[in-house]
Amino acid sequence: xxxxxxxxxxxxxxxxxxxxxxxxxxxxxxxxxxxxxxxxxxxxxxxxxxxxxxxxxxxxxxxxxxxxxxxxxxxxxxxxxxxxxxxxxxxxxxxxxxxxxxxxxxxxxxxxxxxxxxxxxxxxxxxxxxxxxxxxxxxxxxxxxxxxxxxxxxxxxxxxxxxxxxxxxxxxxxxxxxxxxxxxxxxxxxxxxxxxxxxxxxxxxxxxxxxxxxxxxxxxxxxxxxxxxxxxxxxxxxxxxxxxxxxxxxxxxxxxxxxxxxxxxxxxxxxxxxxxxxxxxxxxxxxxxxx
Amino acid sequence: xxxxxxxxxxxxxxxxxxxxxxxxxxxxxxxxxxxxxxxxxxxxxxxxxxxxxxxxxxxxxxxxxxxxxxxxxxxxxxxxxxxxxxxxxxxxxxxxxxxxxxxxxxxxxxxxxxxxxxxxxxxxxxxxxxxxxxxxxxxxxxxxxxxxxxxxxxxxxxxxxxxxxxxxxxxxxxxxxxxxxxxxxxxxxxxxxxxxxxxxxxxxxxxxxxxxxxxxxxxxxxxxxxxxxxxxxxxxxxxxxxxxxxxxxxxxxx
Numbered sequence: 422x423x424x425x426x427x428x429x430x431x432x433x434x435x436x437x438x439x440x441x442x443x444x445x446x447x448x449x450x451x452x453x454x455x456x457x458x459x460x461x462x463x464x465x466x467x468x469x470x471x472x473x474x475x476x477x478x479x480x481x482x483x484x485x486x487x488x489x490x491x492x493x494x495x496x497x498x499x500x501x502x503x504x505x506x507x508x509x510x511x512x513x514x515x516x517x518x519x520x521x522x523x524x525x526x527x528x529x530x531x532x533x534x535x536x537x538x539x540x541x542x543x544x545x546x547x548x549x550x551x552x553x554x555x556x557x558x559x560x561x562x563x564x565x566x567x568x569x570x571x572x573x574x575x576x577x578x579x580x581x582x583x584x585x586x587x588x589x590x591x592x593x594x595x596x597x598x599x600x601x602x603x604x605x606x607x608x609x610x611x612x613x614x615x616x617x618x619x620x621x622x623x624x625x626x627x628x629x630x631x632x633x634x635x636x637x638x639x640x641x642x643x644x645x646x647x648x649x650x651x652x653x654x655x656x657x658x659x660x661x662x663x664x665x666x667x668x669x670x671x672x673x674x675x676x677x678x679x680x681x682x683x684x685x686x687x688x689x690x691x692x693x694x695x696x697x698x699x700x701x702x703x704x705x706x707x708x709x710x711x712x
Numbered sequence: 713x714x715x716x717x718x719x720x721x722x723x724x725x726x727x728x729x730x731x732x733x734x735x736x737x738x739x740x741x742x743x744x745x746x747x748x749x750x751x752x753x754x755x756x757x758x759x760x761x762x763x764x765x766x767x768x769x770x771x772x773x774x775x776x777x778x779x780x781x782x783x784x785x786x787x788x789x790x791x792x793x794x795x796x797x798x799x800x801x802x803x804x805x806x807x808x809x810x811x812x813x814x815x816x817x818x819x820x821x822x823x824x825x826x827x828x829x830x831x832x833x834x835x836x837x838x839x840x841x842x843x844x845x846x847x848x849x850x851x852x853x854x855x856x857x858x859x860x861x862x863x864x865x866x867x868x869x870x871x872x873x874x875x876x877x878x879x880x881x882x883x884x885x886x887x888x889x890x891x892x893x894x895x896x897x898x899x900x901x902x903x904x905x906x907x908x909x910x911x912x913x914x915x916x917x918x919x920x921x922x923x924x925x926x927x928x929x930x931x932x933x934x935x936x937x938x939x940x941x942x943x944x945x946x947x948x949x950x951x952x953x954x955x956x957x958x959x960x961x962x963x964x965x966x
Contacts, residue, residue: 499849573749590741645902
């Protein structure tokens with residue numbers, strides 16, 4: 422398995438023949454960081470920077486190893502990772518796996534700028550969130566639930582809730598572990614190759630195409646806005662939703678709301694302010710039965 | 713059946729463990745406990761009848777089968793729906809089907825707890841900024857875990873415990889008063905909020921064709937009514953072709 426070769430490689434890397442000053446993270450530290458991420462990624466989830474402090478908390482063992490004796494570099498590393506970060510943590514763990522390898526190279530003097538690390542993280546977090554949430558919450562969980570729920574409805578504890586819990590957590594932890602370690606291994610194979618070759622643009626392009634399509638499909642299913650407005654035209658009634666809006670474009674209102682939200686965020690409006698705008702639209706629109 | 717105070721407290725703790733962000737059972741564990749199928753079972757266990765709890769939980773799970781929480785917005789609070797729906801259903805002896813009608817409005821009220829903690833947590837990020845500027849890793853780790861978890865514990869345990877302890881009657885009155893326009897407003901807000909999560913995710917993607925592909929996915933889903941997985945497979949094929957056309961061998965994009 423790849424994890425074994427990884428151990429070997431790491432052992433090779435830590436041979437004394439290596440230059441004495443090289444700072445290497447061990448597999449143990451990478452795995453420790455994975456478990457910290459698996460448990461604590463969302464502990465301080467918030468509307469402004471989402472998983473930012475989760476990244477720092479998870480990568481703590483790495484930062485301590487690489488920058489523990491250099492306060493200046495530690496400060497830079499912490500500030501670099503206080504940026505907005507949000508992804509689906511199991512599939513998206515690959516991003517942080519690569520990030521660990523990038524930090525290691527950087528600590529050993531490779532010319533990797535803050536910008537390179539951040540643009541790598543932000544370039545892939547959205548697409549992997551779209552793909553990850555589609556596969557996990559949009560596909561795996563409904564499948565597992567519809568299988569176990571029929572047993573639960575008959576009062577079968579083991580084939581119901583317990584089986585769901587075991588399958589769900591077993592599958593997601595496994596996916597998370599392999600994404601994380603494979604990301605790290607890929608990074609170890611050579612950041613230079615990843616950053617300068619055609620692999621990264623290809624992965625980015627693939628993810629940045631697949632991601633938005635998946636997120637578009639998700640929003641069609643989960644943003645729900647429709648209008649109960651009716652017009653009286655003589656004796657017949659015209660329903661605004663069925664008779665007009667649906668004839669134009671299906672899902673016009675949810676699309677409009679999503680685009681408005683996107684526009685406000687793009688205008689640098691704070692997410693909490695956007696949230697209030699959405700609630701106000703809901704209160705006014707709902708109270709007058711416009712939506 | 714009367715729910716004792718210690719039972720009501722434990723039900724509140726189950727609700728807390730099913731809140732996205734609870735680190736103690738991992739994120740996948742939170743996503744396990746937040747499902748009514750699972751938290752119904754746990755509430756049943758607390759009330760001394762896990763089989764009955766599972767039956768209520770399975771029933772309440774149905775309207776939330778395709779529930780999803782993405783990008784920091786939650787359309788409905790399934791953890792509160794499952795824990796309180798099961799507890800109040802079992803305590804008042806109504807059928808699981810009636811418990812569903814209780815659970816759905818509870819899930820809408822619950823989203824306010826989520827919005828509250830996602831907003832309060834911003835304070836701790838700003839404190840972490842200060843700690844980062846001083847290079848204090850351990851302080852960031854403390855701020856990441858303890859202040860948000862203590863506040864979330866209070867925000868989630870207290871209301872769930874009170875509702876479970878004082879029983880179905882007051883909850884029914886509150887929900888009963890939510891008929892008509894107030895319930896409609898809550899439902900509308902519940903339908904709008906996922907737009908924030910989706911837009912934040914989109915905003916994080918800076919490729920120039922992001923919005924075009926988003927529109928494509930949206931329209932495919934609206935017009936075909938396909939499940940999300942087949943759409944993702946089509947999306948994979950489109951992504952493969954698009955990448956081959958636009959990214960040349962040397963990595964330059966066309």
